[in-house]
Amino acid sequence: xxxxxxxxxxxxxxxxxxxxxxxxxxxxxxxxxxxxxxxxxxxxxxxxxxxxxxxxxxxxxxxxxxxxxxxxxxxxxxxxxxxxxxxxxxxxxxxxxxxxxxxxxxxxxxxxxxxxxxxxxxxxxxxxxxxxxxxxxxxxxxxxxxxxxxxxxxx
Amino acid sequence: xxxxxxxxxxxxxxxxxxxxxxxxxxxxxxxxxxxxxxxxxxxxxxxxxxxxxxxxxxxxxxxxxxxxxxxxxxxxxxxxxxx
Numbered sequence: 001x002x003x004x005x006x007x008x009x010x011x012x013x014x015x016x017x018x019x020x021x022x023x024x025x026x027x028x029x030x031x032x033x034x035x036x037x038x039x040x041x042x043x044x045x046x047x048x049x050x051x052x053x054x055x056x057x058x059x060x061x062x063x064x065x066x067x068x069x070x071x072x073x074x075x076x077x078x079x080x081x082x083x084x085x086x087x088x089x090x091x092x093x094x095x096x097x098x099x100x101x102x103x104x105x106x107x108x109x110x111x112x113x114x115x116x117x118x119x120x121x122x123x124x125x126x127x128x129x130x131x132x133x134x135x136x137x138x139x140x141x142x143x144x145x146x147x148x149x150x151x152x153x154x155x
Numbered sequence: 156x157x158x159x160x161x162x163x164x165x166x167x168x169x170x171x172x173x174x175x176x177x178x179x180x181x182x183x184x185x186x187x188x189x190x191x192x193x194x195x196x197x198x199x200x201x202x203x204x205x206x207x208x209x210x211x212x213x214x215x216x217x218x219x220x221x222x223x224x225x226x227x228x229x230x231x232x233x234x235x236x237x238x
Binding site: 028030031035036037058059060061062063066068076078080084086087131132 | 165166168169170173174176177199200201202204205207209
């Protein structure tokens, strides 16, 4: 029991099925240059987005293309579905949670029409970024095909 | 306090928001962006982006502290530069 209390690692499962890639490979300098924070990205095979952790939805953007989750350890996770998808103004995005929702890892957050997004000329590559750098020490990512735990964050 | 109307087609999204957060680190003041009475801590990218600031919105920059005036000017210039 005590071990659980002193746990200093947050484990993330993949929010989308696909290839886990480096943040540096994201075709947007805001993410690849880590201007927002450390993290990783998914090049997804489908448009279903699930929660990578247990936590609280602290933000859902009006355009539904991005979601913020906070874990009980205080880690803030931004899931930004696609690149420049703010320009789609919510078209092709359906949300299944709202601000304040408590979620478990694996809970459905968003259903995204991948074909529509790509038809609009947008990349579906989805950065997952830890936005409060003062609250974590290091991250360890399992790159490649998504399965099981894809990222561990020391907090 | 400084106000500005957002003209950028995509509002205040990831790019300018990350610039604002990084610029805030140069100052000790508390810095906020206010839209329709909603206040976001300008040091939090999550809060800024989630305000959903779009074209045509009027934003007020509010800083409180010793370097408040300089902070307000710096943030104003970023938003103006992105407009």
